Amino acid sequence: MTHLLRRAAAPLFTATGLLLAASAHAEMPRPWQMGMQQAASPVQESVQSLNDIVLVIITLITVFVAGLLGWVAFRYSAKRNPVASQNSHNTMLEIAWTMIPVLILVGIAIPSFRLVYFEDRTREADITIKVTGHQWYWEYDYGSVAKVDFNSNAIKEEDLKPGQLRLLDVDNQLVVPAGKNVRVLTTSGDVIHSFFIPSLGVQRYAIPGRTIETWFKVNAPGVYYGECNQICGTNHSQMPIVIHAMPESEFQAWLTTAKTKFADAAPAAAASPQKLAGETAPQSYAIAQIQR
Ligand SMILES: [Cu+2]
Structure with missing residues (x-):
């Protein structure tokens, strides 16, 4: 019931959010939000484009594996295939199902690491x-x-x-x-x-x-x-x-x-009162030393 009430009230919250957004650009979590917040920085733009690429790749893999599983269950059921195959290995097949996932993972890792380094260090800090x-x-x-x-x-x-x-x-x-x-x-x-x-x-x-x-x-x-x-x-x-x-x-x-x-x-x-003994004063922090 509470769930239904919340669902009914959701457009109201969204309207308030939109009103707020109209007065000045604001990015915040919104009720019933499914996707990510709108990207407002170069790093978040890159995060979202990597997310989009990976989403396509994992969707294709999921569809392929689910399809393969369905086809094998149907085609090789005891009814349609009473005499089971006695093959224990197939070198070409094993190389393929090892190498293809490796290539896919390397393909994902390259833009992923590039992004990790991009968000790690400021190029020229203002x-x-x-x-x-x-x-x-x-x-x-x-x-x-x-x-x-x-x-x-x-x-x-x-x-x-x-x-x-x-x-x-x-x-x-x-x-x-x-x-x-x-x-x-x-x-x-x-x-x-x-x-x-x-x-x-x-x-x-x-x-x-x-x-x-x-x-x-x-x-x-x-x-x-x-x-x-x-x-x-x-x-x-x-x-x-x-x-x-x-x-x-x-x-x-x-x-x-x-x-x-x-x-x-x-x-x-x-x-x-929460200050720990021995904690240095913020002013003593030598920011200049971090400049590179
Ligand atoms: Cu905290």
Whole structure:
């Protein structure tokens, strides 16, 4: 019954989603969504085209194997084929059914590895942002361009304003310039988290004591939603990610205001009760050393 009700309400949710999308481009999970979110970065475009290619290959293989199985069951049933074949091997056939799958797998592996390396390293970073996962919020450090370091918390259900999305909207969005290469360095202040934005093709672990690199370039200004997708404790579901991409000039203006707005934000982060003893202050992080 609940299932039916939800099904009936689905178009309503979709309409709300479309309204939101019309006001400003936004990529988020939608009720009853079957496919992937629309690609908004070069990496996600590549992810989706590889997905499409692999989907065609596995569909053809599934149809072929199912057809073969059906044909053998029909043609060689005890009724139609009372005297069973005594053949135990056939060299040519065995070479074929070994080599053909090997060639198919190599064919899939080549574009797959190419993609893994493509999303692994930023070619020419215009900006570097250090992303730190905490139980249970994200911290964004713009150390490579300005002394801006702040926390991003989910908005509590009772504080949601009209149009804000439950478990998706945050108080402080991660603002980036659209069309620029954004290098992301993930780490964690406590347990393992994962920085995941589906429409941008970003998914990286945030591991304490380690720094992992990835990057994205947002194709067009807009708002792109993500979530922590590594179960990290009680409030794992309460640490969404909101990337707000804006034109370069607007981003620079935002950065100027952010310097004042978040002037005292970093010490607050340091005073966080979940902070582990010995964890280094975000400012001490030498981003310059990672530049290559
Ligand atoms: Cu988490």
